[in-house]
Amino acid sequence: MLEIRWHSRAGQGAVTGAKGLADVVANTGKYVQAFAFYGSAKRGAAMTAYNRVDEKPILNHEKFMRPDYVLVIDPGLTYTADITANEKENTKYIITTHLSKEELIKSQPKLEGKEVYVVDCMQISLDTIGRAIPNTPMLGALMKVSGMFDLDYFQNAMKKVLAKFPQKIIDANMAAIERAYNEVQ
Amino acid sequence: MAKKYELNEVEVWDGNMAAAHALRQANIDIVAAYPITPSTPIVQNYSKFLADGYVDGEFIMVESEHSAMSGCVAASAAGVRAATATSSQGFALMVEVLYQASGMRLPIVLTVVNRALAAPLNVNGDHSDMYLGRDAGWINLCSYNPQEAYDLTLMAFRIGEDLNVRLPVMVHQDGFICSHTAQNVRPLQDEEAAEFVGEYKAVNTMLDVANPVTHGVQTEEDWHFEHKARQHNDLMNSVKVIKEVFAEFKDRTGREYDLVYTYKMDDADVAIFALGTTVESAQIAADQMREQGIKAGVVSLRVLRPFPFDEVAKALGNVKAVAAMDRSAPGGTFGMLFNEISAALLARGKSPVILNYIYGLGGRDTTITMLKEVYEELDKCAKAGEAVVPLQQFLGLRGPKLSFY
Numbered sequence: 187m188l189e190i191r192w193h194s195r196a197g198q199g200a201v202t203g204a205k206g207l208a209d210v211v212a213n214t215g216k217y218v219q220a221f222a223f224y225g226s227a228k229r230g231a232a233m234t235a236y237n238r239v240d241e242k243p244i245l246n247h248e249k250f251m252r253p254d255y256v257l258v259i260d261p262g263l264t265y266t267a268d269i270t271a272n273e274k275e276n277t278k279y280i281i282t283t284h285l286s287k288e289e290l291i292k293s294q295p296k297l298e299g300k301e302v303y304v305v306d307c308m309q310i311s312l313d314t315i316g317r318a319i320p321n322t323p324m325l326g327a328l329m330k331v332s333g334m335f336d337l338d339y340f341q342n343a344m345k346k347v348l349a350k351f352p353q354k355i356i357d358a359n360m361a362a363i364e365r366a367y368n369e370v371q
Numbered sequence: 372m373a374k375k376y377e378l379n380e381v382e383v384w385d386g387n388m389a390a391a392h393a394l395r396q397a398n399i400d401i402v403a404a405y406p407i408t409p410s411t412p413i414v415q416n417y418s419k420f421l422a423d424g425y426v427d428g429e430f431i432m433v434e435s436e437h438s439a440m441s442g443c444v445a446a447s448a449a450g451v452r453a454a455t456a457t458s459s460q461g462f463a464l465m466v467e468v469l470y471q472a473s474g475m476r477l478p479i480v481l482t483v484v485n486r487a488l489a490a491p492l493n494v495n496g497d498h499s500d501m502y503l504g505r506d507a508g509w510i511n512l513c514s515y516n517p518q519e520a521y522d523l524t525l526m527a528f529r530i531g532e533d534l535n536v537r538l539p540v541m542v543h544q545d546g547f548i549c550s551h552t553a554q555n556v557r558p559l560q561d562e563e564a565a566e567f568v569g570e571y572k573a574v575n576t577m578l579d580v581a582n583p584v585t586h587g588v589q590t591e592e593d594w595h596f597e598h599k600a601r602q603h604n605d606l607m608n609s610v611k612v613i614k615e616v617f618a619e620f621k622d623r624t625g626r627e628y629d630l631v632y633t634y635k636m637d638d639a640d641v642a643i644f645a646l647g648t649t650v651e652s653a654q655i656a657a658d659q660m661r662e663q664g665i666k667a668g669v670v671s672l673r674v675l676r677p678f679p680f681d682e683v684a685k686a687l688g689n690v691k692a693v694a695a696m697d698r699s700a701p702g703g704t705f706g707m708l709f710n711e712i713s714a715a716l717l718a719r720g721k722s723p724v725i726l727n728y729i730y731g732l733g734g735r736d737t738t739i740t741m742l743k744e745v746y747e748e749l750d751k752c753a754k755a756g757e758a759v760v761p762l763q764q765f766l767g768l769r770g771p772k773l774s775f776y
Contacts, residue, residue: 205553209383212555218383221552243555246655247548247648249736 203321391416403442450576473508495734496546639668
């Protein structure tokens with residue numbers, strides 16, 4: 187079982203991102219789960235979303251998770267949310283930031299010694315989509331780091347997930363995915 | 372004519388979307404719904420389908436959940452297929468009209484997203500609303516995941532509208548853990564689903580002016596009792612139709628449903644008895660216990676009402692200890708499942724140790740670790756041949772341990 191935890195602010199698209207990833211993975215015959223912690227949280231509140239992926243039907247409905255990947259799509263949450271909660275020895279972190287990996291770890295010492303990747307999903311989404319919607323670039327970065335799917339396959343699969351949107355938005359998302367795939371370090 | 376919705380063989384839907392598609396495919400004439408919280412995204416999704424041309428029926432926005440069910444009662448009495456969805460406080464406000472619907476023998480379908488009841492205000496999942504409405508004379512079907520929420524919603528129309536039943540049907544799913552959790556769902560194609568659900572068969576329609584009838588009349592001590600007894604009789608006998616519909620659905624889809632759900636019960640010494648998503652999580656805990664040599668199993672109800680009394684007694688007939696897991700505040704007694712399975716077992720001459728765990732209120736996470744703790748306590752009781760822990764405990768509660776009896 188592969189488990190992923192997203193740290194996001196409500197409105198940044200973590201739930202859509204988690205569901206988009208689930209859609210793509212389900213098309214390959216695997217079983218998926220995508221969910222989030224809701225409360226009465228309003229736009230901007232810190233929240234978490236989750237993915238599970240397995241070869242067999244997923245019966246586990248506990249919210250508790252020891253994630254294989256932690257995806258942080260809002261730069262501030264690296265400092266204000268408990269992004270290392272319930273981590274495993276080999277949990278991988280992909281973090282949205284304008285800082286270099288060294289600067290990031292210096293600014294948040296609890297990431298010291300962990301497998302950390304950085305990518306500026308905010309700038310990428312502003313440049314490509316024109317809005318701060320960092321979810322699809324994060325998926326591009328995840329593809330690169332995890333090797334889950336190659337870039338072409340994933341982009342084609344995401345085109346189907348985004349099919350209800352105008353072509354301009356689909357193209358912008360494809361560009362965002364590609365840039366994050368190439369820029370994540 | 373509604374457009375056909377292009378569906379993949381496998382969709383990734385949360386429970387809300389799964390139920391909404393089942394409602395769309397059932398060709399409902401009237402959905403009357405309260406369009407904001409505490410109703411559910413089920414009717415929001417449904418109204419979008421309608422706006423996009425995928426639904427022929429009408430959507431009536433009303434000012435409360437009481438009115439939503441009243442609208443369904445009126446439509447159903449007038450002679451058409453009616454359905455709606457609700458949750459939590461909205462369900463509570465509907466309760467008065469739930470009894471009207473069943474008493475008037477109207478086969479309305481209600482999809483319920485099970486959530487906590489205030490106070491304190493809480494939007495998350497538990498079974499308080501399910502427990503509040505369980506004696507309202509409706510058939511109650513229980514799902515554990517989005518696929519089942521979809522399947523049972525389709526089957527609900529067939530069961531309730533059968534001429535030997537003519538009773539309203541609720542389909543329950545866990546708030547958030549199922550309703551907002553996207554998982555793989557294999558839907559039927561539109562024409563296949565419509566063929567399964569079939570045409571609506573109108574009975575005693577109010578708008579048939581050539582054959583005037585009245586609904587919901589006053590009956591005092593002269594006839595009220597006979598009406599309620601017949602209603603109960605038909606609810607009890609609906610088991611036959613429920614089984615037939617389950618069997619036909621299996622023929623079409625390969626997906627099997629029965630009155631009672633069991634997992635690894637053939638040789639189980641200890642069992643968890645639960646409802647909703649916990650039924651699936653408990654299977655993981657049971658497998659892990661079996662690796663430690665403890666023969667653990669899981670039992671659940673697919674049909675909460677009519678209560679499958681003998682099937683429950685049979686499923687639990689050979690266990691040494693069973694935990695009744697109630698996800699609703701018991702309000703001064705044991706939880707409902709504890710009372711009902713105790714009655715079923717004792718009346719059939721079985722007396723395993725029966726424990727009651729109150730858990731998961733207001734969305735409190737129910738972890739595999741907690742469920743294994745339940746099995747460990749059951750194992751101790753099974754080995755001792757008696758209850759060596761309190762009969763009623765609270766699982767996953769912070770602060771001092773709380774127990775009774």
